Amino acid sequence: MREKFLSLSTVGVPLDRVNVDTDAIIPARYLKTIKRTGLGVHLFETLRYQDDGSEHPHFVLNKDPHRDAEILIVGENFGCGSSREHAPWALGQYGFRAVLAPSFADIFHGNCCQNGLLPVTLPAKAVQELFARYDAAPDGYELTVDLLTTTVRDPRGFESAFDISAYRREMLLHGLDEIGRTLQQEDAIAAFERAHR
Numbered sequence: 001m002r003e004k005f006l007s008l009s010t011v012g013v014p015l016d017r018v019n020v021d022t023d024a025i026i027p028a029r030y031l032k033t034i035k036r037t038g039l040g041v042h043l044f045e046t047l048r049y050q051d052d053g054s055e056h057p058h059f060v061l062n063k064d065p066h067r068d069a070e071i072l073i074v075g076e077n078f079g080c081g082s083s084r085e086h087a088p089w090a091l092g093q094y095g096f097r098a099v100l101a102p103s104f105a106d107i108f109h110g111n112c113c114q115n116g117l118l119p120v121t122l123p124a125k126a127v128q129e130l131f132a133r134y135d136a137a138p139d140g141y142e143l144t145v146d147l148l149t150t151t152v153r154d155p156r157g158f159e160s161a162f163d164i165s166a167y168r169r170e171m172l173l174h175g176l177d178e179i180g181r182t183l184q185q186e187d188a189i190a191a192f193e194r195a196h197r
Contacts, residue, residue, distance in 0.1 A: 002116035004175040005147050008097055012143040013060055013069035014134045015044075020074060021081030022108065026090040028082075036115075039086060040093030065140040073130050073143075074101045079108025079119075088115045098145045100152060102127050113168045114177050120145060120152060126160040133158060147172060 030042050048059050055062040061069075072091070078101040079087060088111045091099065097117065102124040104112075112119040122130075133154060134141040144153050147169060153159040164172075171177065176184070 002175040002177065002180075005097065005116065005118050005172040007144060007146040007148060008070060009142065009144040010070040010097075011065050011068065011140045012071040012073050012100075012130065012134065013066040014073045014131050014141075015060060016075060016131050018075035019077045019080055022079055022084050022087040022105075023081055025079065025087040026084065028084075030090075031084055031086055033086075036089045037093065039090040040095070043090040043094040068095065070095055070097045071143050071145060072096050072099045073127065073134070074099060075127070076102040076124065078104050079112075080105040083107040083111070085111045085115065088112045088117045092117050100127065100130065100143075100145070113171060116172065116175065116177075118145065118147060118164075118172055120162045120164075122152065122160050122162055126152075129158060 024044065024046065026039055026042055027045055030039060033039075044059070044061065048056055048061055050056050060066055078099065087108060091112075092115060098120055099112065099117065100120045100122055103121060104119050109119045130141075130143070133156065142155060144151075146153070147164075150164060150169070151159055151161050171180075
């Protein structure tokens with residue numbers, strides 16, 4: 001069972017880029033592992049680090065207070081490219097619990113939900129407004145992502161509703177993946193198997 005996602009209030013960090021593919025999220029050389037650990041340090045590796053391994057001083061995740069951010073705000077078509085499940089693993093291991101974007105690649109969206117990471121699809125204008133509000137808040141921009149009410153809001157009056165399928169919403173609210181959700185029907189499955197024999 002995963003951590004339940006109900007409501008999250010934390011600093012939001014912007015990555016104002018479109019078409020960020022899964023290789024940018026986690027480079028292919030780290031796909032050899034099937035463990036869900038040790039990937040967070042490699043998140044956005046080619047953007048976060050310079051050739052000598054030191055942090056790139058201009059990359060947003062390398063600046064305070066973003067190192068502890070749990071909400072990522074990104075451009076459209078986030079998670080395109082290959083279907084690697086390592087991408088949401090890396091985001092989650094870094095500490096992100098929600099990603100806000102105008103659109104997501106379909107497989108990436110499903111992989112996020114399956115791994116306890118909430119992908120929030122907002123209108124493009126709303127995402128641009130979030131980028132602008134971040135720029136106007138030099139000490140950190142706090143956001144609330146509320147899965148109970150399916151809204152995103154900030155303390156200064158921004159609010160936008162988002163849609164998520166009832167199936168995915170229930171999984172995230174209860175901290176379940178698809179196997180865990182299926183096991184909730186274990187008694188009915190066992191009864192069917194007995195009757196089928």
